[in-house]
Amino acid sequence: MTNAHESRPAPRPLAGVKVLDLTWFGAGPIATRSLANLGADVVRVETGKRPDGLRIAGPKPAGNASLNVSGYYNNYNAEKRSITLDLTTERGHELGLALIRWADVFMTNMTSRAVRQVGMSWETVREANPGIVAMYQPMQGMTGPHTEFVGFGAVLSAICGVNAFAGSEGRPPIGVSTNYPDYVVNPMHAVVALLAALRHRRRTGQGQLIDMSQLESSVAALAAPVFAWDNAAVEYRRQGNRVPHAAPHGAYRTSTEGDRPDRWLVLACLTEAHWRAAAGVMGHPGWAHDARFASLARRKEHEDALDALIEEWAADQHGPDAAARLQAAGVPAGLVLNATEILHDEHLQTRAYYAYPEHPEAGVRAYDGPGFRLSATPVELRGPAPLLGEHTTDIATEILGLAPDEVAALIAEGVLA
Amino acid sequence: MPGALDDLRVIDATGPIGHYAGRLLSDLGADVIKVEPLDGDPARLWPPFLPDTPAPEGGLLFLLLNANKRGVRLDLSGERGREAFLRLVATADVLIESWSPEEAGSLRFTDQALRAARPDLIHCSVTGWGLDGPSAGLAYADIVTCAMSGVMQLAGFPDGPPEQLPALQSHACASINAAAGILAAVLHRDATGEGQRVEVSAQEALLMAQETAMQGADINGVDRVRNGGAGVLPVKMPGLGVYEVDDGFVYAMCTGTAGSGFPGLVRLMTDLGFEHGLDREPYATFIRTSMTTAQVTALLQDPAQSGRVRSLLEEIEVVVSAFFRRYPKETLYVQGQERRALIGAVNGPREISESVQLAARGWFRGIDDAGRGRTLRYPGPPWHLHGTPATLRRPAPLLGEHNSEVFRESGLSADAIAALNSGGSPAR
Numbered sequence: 001m002t003n004a005h006e007s008r009p010a011p012r013p014l015a016g017v018k019v020l021d022l023t024w025f026g027a028g029p030i031a032t033r034s035l036a037n038l039g040a041d042v043v044r045v046e047t048g049k050r051p052d053g054l055r056i057a058g059p060k061p062a063g064n065a066s067l068n069v070s071g072y073y074n075n076y077n078a079e080k081r082s083i084t085l086d087l088t089t090e091r092g093h094e095l096g097l098a099l100i101r102w103a104d105v106f107m108t109n110m111t112s113r114a115v116r117q118v119g120m121s122w123e124t125v126r127e128a129n130p131g132i133v134a135m136y137q138p139m140q141g142m143t144g145p146h147t148e149f150v151g152f153g154a155v156l157s158a159i160c161g162v163n164a165f166a167g168s169e170g171r172p173p174i175g176v177s178t179n180y181p182d183y184v185v186n187p188m189h190a191v192v193a194l195l196a197a198l199r200h201r202r203r204t205g206q207g208q209l210i211d212m213s214q215l216e217s218s219v220a221a222l223a224a225p226v227f228a229w230d231n232a233a234v235e236y237r238r239q240g241n242r243v244p245h246a247a248p249h250g251a252y253r254t255s256t257e258g259d260r261p262d263r264w265l266v267l268a269c270l271t272e273a274h275w276r277a278a279a280g281v282m283g284h285p286g287w288a289h290d291a292r293f294a295s296l297a298r299r300k301e302h303e304d305a306l307d308a309l310i311e312e313w314a315a316d317q318h319g320p321d322a323a324a325r326l327q328a329a330g331v332p333a334g335l336v337l338n339a340t341e342i343l344h345d346e347h348l349q350t351r352a353y354y355a356y357p358e359h360p361e362a363g364v365r366a367y368d369g370p371g372f373r374l375s376a377t378p379v380e381l382r383g384p385a386p387l388l389g390e391h392t393t394d395i396a397t398e399i400l401g402l403a404p405d406e407v408a409a410l411i412a413e414g415v416l417a
Numbered sequence: 418m419p420g421a422l423d424d425l426r427v428i429d430a431t432g433p434i435g436h437y438a439g440r441l442l443s444d445l446g447a448d449v450i451k452v453e454p455l456d457g458d459p460a461r462l463w464p465p466f467l468p469d470t471p472a473p474e475g476g477l478l479f480l481l482l483n484a485n486k487r488g489v490r491l492d493l494s495g496e497r498g499r500e501a502f503l504r505l506v507a508t509a510d511v512l513i514e515s516w517s518p519e520e521a522g523s524l525r526f527t528d529q530a531l532r533a534a535r536p537d538l539i540h541c542s543v544t545g546w547g548l549d550g551p552s553a554g555l556a557y558a559d560i561v562t563c564a565m566s567g568v569m570q571l572a573g574f575p576d577g578p579p580e581q582l583p584a585l586q587s588h589a590c591a592s593i594n595a596a597a598g599i600l601a602a603v604l605h606r607d608a609t610g611e612g613q614r615v616e617v618s619a620q621e622a623l624l625m626a627q628e629t630a631m632q633g634a635d636i637n638g639v640d641r642v643r644n645g646g647a648g649v650l651p652v653k654m655p656g657l658g659v660y661e662v663d664d665g666f667v668y669a670m671c672t673g674t675a676g677s678g679f680p681g682l683v684r685l686m687t688d689l690g691f692e693h694g695l696d697r698e699p700y701a702t703f704i705r706t707s708m709t710t711a712q713v714t715a716l717l718q719d720p721a722q723s724g725r726v727r728s729l730l731e732e733i734e735v736v737v738s739a740f741f742r743r744y745p746k747e748t749l750y751v752q753g754q755e756r757r758a759l760i761g762a763v764n765g766p767r768e769i770s771e772s773v774q775l776a777a778r779g780w781f782r783g784i785d786d787a788g789r790g791r792t793l794r795y796p797g798p799p800w801h802l803h804g805t806p807a808t809l810r811r812p813a814p815l816l817g818e819h820n821s822e823v824f825r826e827s828g829l830s831a832d833a834i835a836a837l838n839s840g841g842s843p844a845r
Binding site for chain 2: 011013014030034038053056057058059060061062071072074075135140141143144145146147148149150151152154155156157158159160161162163164165166167168171172173174175176177178179180183184185188189190191192193195196197198199200202203206207208209210211212213215216217219220221222223224225226227228229230231232233234235236240241243244245246249250251252253262264266267268270274327330331332333334335336337338339340342343346347348350351353365366368369370371372373374375376377379
């Protein structure tokens with residue numbers, strides 16, 4: 001028996017919300033992707049003349065340079081629609097303003113200079129649509145002496161403290177080897193602000209400007225060392241995998257016998273109970289009574305000796321087995337997983353974290369799931385990323401009200417391209 | 418000006434993993450009440466501390482993440498504490514907690530019981546692994562969720578261990594996602610009157626931070642490994658990566674098409690008066706035509722070119738390293754950026770604290786913390802909402818500071834409040 005009620009998709013909190021998405025690379029698109037997965041109609045403006053760098057970058061299937069098969073791009077743009085529109089042409093700019101008038105939300109993470117080049121400053125956008133919620137996300141904000149500074153997440157990582165805070169003393173401050181702030185901190189901070197502004201708009205009818213400095217957003221999420229310096233003159237020391245509030249706390253190499261190469265176990269003893277239990281699992285319950293290790297303060301004082309003992313123990317352990325025994329004793333412990341292990345992880349598979357929508361060119365590929373779940377209005381990926389300009393004709397006719405022959409002419413002229 | 422959430426009350430019963438979620442909501446105007454165990458939140462014991470102010474009031478991480486909240490202490494396992502808590506939940510729009518499924522069970526705070534107190538409650542759980550699945554009951558800590566989300570796999574040197582993210586990022590990312598999920602649920606409740614459950618797993622909140630590692634494994638079956646920040650090319654690309662400078666380090670990314678690229682770096686050398694020779698052949702043409710990561714990648718694949726390209730790159734790298742070593746980081750950063758060269762100073766706490774950009778935007782804010790007898794300097798909010806600005810209204814609560822005030826508001830009698838306040842564990 002088919003049940004019409006059961007097959008009806010669940011309601012979504014942003015159903016009916018229209019988003020004009022002039023973002024690219026990571027921090028912007030991930031934010032608008034989250035809005036799309038909450039039900040918003042997200043129209044991503046792109047151009048063939050200067051495609052999103054992530055469409056060019058990989059990973060792509062070997063030998064396939066298509067702009068439509070990048071896993072990097074596709075993951076961050078699931079469920080959006082794509083229109084190719086050259087805003088630097090006069091007609092293209094008019095159409096861009098028509099999209100601004102259509103939208104409830106406008107977002108860009110382009111540099112201030114690029115925003116000027118495409119004629120989408122706040123003054124222009126507000127004039128076209130006074131009720132819009134508009135977020136600009138230049139690296140250092142819309143004002144101040146460094147407002148024009150440019151960079152990707154890796155450059156920002158240096159400026160905001162990731163590099164100075166990560167890693168060990170005596171080693172160059174390489175950071176965490178990614179464009180870290182681009183992936184969660186900046187896009188999800190952006191989503192918080194956009195949802196708050198949408199709420200204010202629903203209650204009052206008023207839109208607003210959101211000036212989001214990626215530097216401020218990143219420092220806000222990493223602020224503890226800055227706060228400690230400002231208020232207690234605490235000099236930050238890079239301590240690898242150690243922290244001031246727990247010991248032992250680190251990554252320890254385990255045996256590769258019966259396991260993959262380069263296997264590392266992590267564990268964190270946040271309480272005395274954790275430490276007593278860990279010492280027991282390691283077969284040395286006496287360590288917990290050793291005067292050097294009898295309190296957090298003592299363990300921090302003798303942390304090199306403590307870690308040396310644990311390293312020696314770990315070297316003979318089967319990593320997954322050791323992690324399981326520590327967990328069985330209530331100790332926070334786990335393995336440093338690689339992406340393949342994560343894709344096949346039983347826990348994440350049970351929770352259906354990854355989604356596998358089918359894409360016309362890229363096929364069935366893994367997409368990250370949402371970072372939060374909602375019981376009544378599930379956050380879902382209902383489709384793959386768009387091909388470059390896949391929805392140009394649809395958007396031009398449905399939203400912009402152009403006739404099919406006008407669309408064809410504008411494509412030929414390079415306006416809708 | 419109004420806050421976007423100034424009609425909302427939030428009960429924050431989280432441990433450290435969720436502190437920042439309530440902080441974000443409070444910045445947006447919500448009345449956030451932190452509920453702590455009788456002996457205080459664990460982070461109150463975490464160093465470093467304010468000078469002359471030990472635990473439980475001087476823990477800096479606690480102060481940072483709990484400003485703007487009022488605070489009560491309550492024994493949730495006792496009957497009186499349980500009743501007082503449910504009474505509080507009845508007055509709230511949102512509850513955020515970080516109980517493991519087992520803890521929630523033993524406290525008898527099932528979603529059902531909480532919803533009985535407040536039918537349209539938005540109930541958010543922030544935990545290491547989420548509420549179901551085979552690992553839901555596992556113990557968690559920041560470094561463990563970092564490790565199990567794949568980000569440690571990418572960080573570190575080949576001859577050292579995988580490295581954690583700094584400053585408790587799995588807590589931060591879980592909390593930011595929780596705040597976003599709560600706001601989505603608020604929009605749904607505003608429209609329908611229906612509350613719901615919001616669930617965040619810190620592991621899942623960080624999975625997106627694997628950058629391209631997941632897609633590389635999925636599409637090409639190749640796992641990224643930690644390589645000391647060496648990038649993706651088999652050669653050292655000049656102008657890309659961390660460079661030692663006269664007084665520290667900078668990070669440079671002058672090998673793409675963004676900004677002024679490598680020619681911009683050469684212009685910076687010239688303008689600072691550094692004798693570089695890169696405007697002469699064979700360098701000048703090579704730099705003009707081939708100094709992006711994509712171009713070099715293509716050239717290296719051509720056996721006829723690869724040897725020549727490698728030696729050119731090595732020679733250029735010698736010049737670039739010598740250039741960076743000669744100048745202070747602020748000069749390289751500011752003068753480089755003025756020429757649109759993608760250079761960032763590797764800033765520590767002091768440089769961030771003294772940033773002229775952050776100062777010009779009035780980002781840091783002072784707040785009088787009377788309970789701790791000083792004025793504290795706080796980092797600002799992650800965004801500037803022009804219509805509904807974020808505000809810093811009160812310092813972090815002293816342990817149990819608002820018991821009387823908050824429970825009086827929720828309708829408890831003076832006697833009942835006195836019983837709750839009478840130290841120890843009131844109902845045991």
